[in-house]
Amino acid sequence: MEGPIEQIIELLIESAAFERMGEIAKAPLTYPEIIPTILPLVIGFVILELYFGKYSHEELDWTAALINSLLWIKISLSLIWTETLETYPERYLTYSLLLLGLFTAYMNFNHIWRKKIAFIVSSEFMSYTYAYLIVILVKTDIAVDIVTLKASLLFLLIIFVIITFVKLTERVIIDKKSKDYFS
Numbered sequence: 001m002e003g004p005i006e007q008i009i010e011l012l013i014e015s016a017a018f019e020r021m022g023e024i025a026k027a028p029l030t031y032p033e034i035i036p037t038i039l040p041l042v043i044g045f046v047i048l049e050l051y052f053g054k055y056s057h058e059e060l061d062w063t064a065a066l067i068n069s070l071l072w073i074k075i076s077l078s079l080i081w082t083e084t085l086e087t088y089p090e091r092y093l094t095y096s097l098l099l100l101g102l103f104t105a106y107m108n109f110n111h112i113w114r115k116k117i118a119f120i121v122s123s124e125f126m127s128y129t130y131a132y133l134i135v136i137l138v139k140t141d142i143a144v145d146i147v148t149l150k151a152s153l154l155f156l157l158i159i160f161v162i163i164t165f166v167k168l169t170e171r172v173i174i175d176k177k178s179k180d181y182f183s
Contacts (some may be wrong), residue, residue, distance in 0.1 A: 002041075008058035008060065012061075016147045016150075017147055017150035017151045017154055018154070019151075020142070020143075020147050020148055020151035021151040021152075021154045021158075022152075023140075023142050023154045024136055024142065024148075024151055024152065024155050025155065027136045027140050027142065028042075030140070031139065031140045033139070034136070034139045034140065036136050037075075037078065037139065038132065038135060038136070041075075041128050041131055041132050041135070042128075042132070042172070043124075044124075044126060044128060044130035045129070045132075047168065048124040048128070049124060049125070049163050049166070049173060050166070050167075050170065052124070052167070053163075053166065053167030053168075053171060054170055054174060056167070056171055059119065060119040060122070060123060062108060062111060062115075062118070063125075064107040064122075065104075065118050065119055065122035065123075066108040066109055066122075067102040068122045068123065068126075068128075069099070069101050069102075069105035069108050069122055069127070070101065070105060071096070071100030071127050071128070071148035072097050072127060072130070072131060072171070073096060073098060073099055073101035073102060073129060074101075075101075075134065075135060076094050076095070076097040076098035076101060076134075077098065079094045079096060079134070079138050079139075080082040080095075080098070081089060081137070083138055085138070086166060087144075089137070090138045090144075092136075093134050093138055093144070094134065094136055094138055098128070099123060099132075099133070099136045104118075104121060104122050108122055114172070120144075125159075125160065125163065129155075129156055129159055131157075132156070133152050142181045151168065
């Protein structure tokens, strides 16, 4: 009898999900017209993740959490104003992102929820990767279905593992440099 973790892994690693994840990852190359929207998200995400990797003693604060919520609002409004949103999934994804941005902005602005929850939900990882996925799914011809949901979860998991590895590596290099500097 398989446990829930084994079932989730089995669902995620089906070949169709891997193929779709490849489509999501390569979307900026396949659909170059999305680059002006995607590039600032990718650059911002990488810089912020490297920053928090280098300065691991720093943590997200309420201001940054609010700004990350505003990112969702900005991206969703940009999609509403620039895209036709012809299909139900496009409209659903775009307006869900807008509502999520408004909700988290309100919660963060007023410090309503616990700091730990706010800083997870409004982290740069969540904000930038979720916005990336929504933009990709709205601005491309990638089907929005259960396979895409699995592929998106797989994509997020892989990005998380890569970023975690980079941050740990960055931390080891910084620690080594500081030991060499002070020895």
